[in-house]
Amino acid sequence: MIEFYAKAKLPTRFGSFQIYVFKNDDNKDHAVLVHGDVEEKENVPVRIHSECLTGDVFGSMRCDCRDQLLTSMKYIASQENGILIYLRQEGRGIGLLNKIRAYNLEDNGKDTVEANIEQGLPADNRHYNFAVDVIKYFNIKSVDLMTNNPEKINYLTENGIKISKRIPVIIAPTEFDKFYLDTKKEKMGHLL
Structure with missing residues (x-):
């Protein structure tokens, strides 16, 4: 609540x-x-x-x-x-640090989903209970x-x-x- x-x-x-x-x-x-x-x-x-x-x-x-x-x-x-x-x-729920790391992976050819997964994170970690x-x-x-x-x-x-x-x-x-x-x-x- x-x-x-x-x-x-x-x-x-x-x-x-x-x-x-x-x-x-x-x-x-x-x-x-x-x-x-x-x-x-x-x-x-x-x-x-x-x-x-x-x-x-x-x-x-x-x-x-x-x-x-x-x-x-x-x-x-x-x-x-x-x-x-x-x-x-931030960053579909992965936080700013991991988002910027994902950006770096994207700069090297990964898409936004692959960049999260390569870090061991979900593609989207958001929730909407709030x-x-x-x-x-x-x-x-x-x-x-x-x-x-x-x-x-x-x-x-x-x-x-x-x-x-x-x-x-x-x-x-x-x-x-x-x-x-x-x-x-x-x-x-x-x-x-």
């Missing part, structure tokens, strides 16, 4: 949010941006976004993470309400899930979250992330 710690107003370039900080059993601070009134609402747009320091903060073009984050924030802010759940799961708890915390009746990842859809559905529809978050590939996106589609089943 999650524990609420703090909230405050968060004006952004896309619109106004309330930022909530929760902790769960992994003892990390997770951020939740809430736009409008989401309590006990239906069809609430929800983006579950895993931390990506290199993309979200530094603007790396090796992935589409930053573009997905900004596109999602812009969309949510344009709606009556919505939530962005920012999970502290997201389920956040949706339940706000008593949201159903969500419009902003995702390309079928694992998120399956996890939420299996844990009692009603998904009204999926909203794709498609970002045009660049020369730097095309191979990465192709791998996510072909080996991880992402809906691109």
Whole structure:
């Protein structure tokens, strides 16, 4: 279960949010941006976004993470309400150090899945129990899930979250992330 710690107003370039900080059993601070009134609402747009320091903060073009984050924030802010759940799961849950080691392996010909496996790590080590708890915390009746990842859809559905529809978050590939996106589609089943 999650524990609420703090909230405050968060004006952004896309619109106004309330930022909530929760902790769960992994003892990390997770951020939740809430736009409008989401309590006990239906069809609430929800983006579950895993931390990506290199993309979200530094603007790396090796992935589409930053573009997905900004596109999602812009969309949510344009709606009556919505939530962005920012999970502290760097590098698909393997951590920053292992992610940078994976980048090195990718620089030498491995794809993103092979790079994790060569390190003895899972291709994707994320979990979404925190997201389920956040949706339940706000008593949201159903969500419009902003995702390309079928694992998120399956996890939420299996844990009692009603998904009204999926909203794709498609970002045009660049020369730097095309191979990465192709791998996510072909080996991880992402809906691109």
